Amino acid sequence: MSDRTQAFTGLTDDYRAFRPGYPGQTLETLRGHVREGATDAWPEPWLLLDVGAGTGISTRALRAAFGPGPRVVGVEPGHDMRDTAEAGADGADGVEYVDARAEGVPFPDSGAALVLTAQALHWFDRPAFYAESVRLLAPGGTLAVLNNNRDLAGSAFIDEHESFLEWYSPGYDRHYRTYDLVGELSAVRGLTGAEEHSLPWARALTPDEYLGMAMSSSRTAAAARKIGEDRTRAELRAIADRHFPDGRVEVPYTTQLVLARRV
Structure with a gap:
């Protein structure tokens, strides 16, 4: 696909339904870091930006973690992703979505309390995104990178x-x-105190839920284009059946949260 921002076109229903959320303990760590950096000079209400918001899983998690006070905005250039996020909002979320890329976010300098990217950094021009985050953040604000990584060992x-x-x-x-x-x-000029927090956990799924999660991946979609969707589904289902004949699929994760503060 020539436009990587549209890589999840056609996959977003499965993405919203079957991708995991983020552990409460990790979100508490994120919230604490943002609050520790707060100053009276921050604009009110606080602006929390979720860059590469996808279908809004992490955007809604920000609202739940921080409560009703801050302004929460998901930044997402993928048309299907953003449409799915907006269609899934029930009005009570109190979140907004804008169409923009991570390297050019349409908000003013020094206005954000938080710039978060969850499950999306590998799609960005990372140095350009870091520079954009420094521009966006108010002094004391937090840049956060959040990933649910499948545990590759063991x-x-x-x-x-x-x-x-x-x-x-x-x-x-x-x-x-x-x-x-x-x-x-x-190494980013304008950031300080980079730190990492890791939390291992396991997610229990039915075989159908595992298959739905797998089929939400752009990489699985690429495999399906190569060998056909029916064969892709059959092979993934066979993997689950071989390892979990009792029908309870366990996916081991480590949630990674990396934080830095705007000087």
């Missing part, structure tokens, strides 16, 4: 799932999100 199930994608999804490598985020943020 699970034969995950190994077979990842191997399937490496075999059939052109260019895929299971280590695509393995980079030194603390080191990268520490």
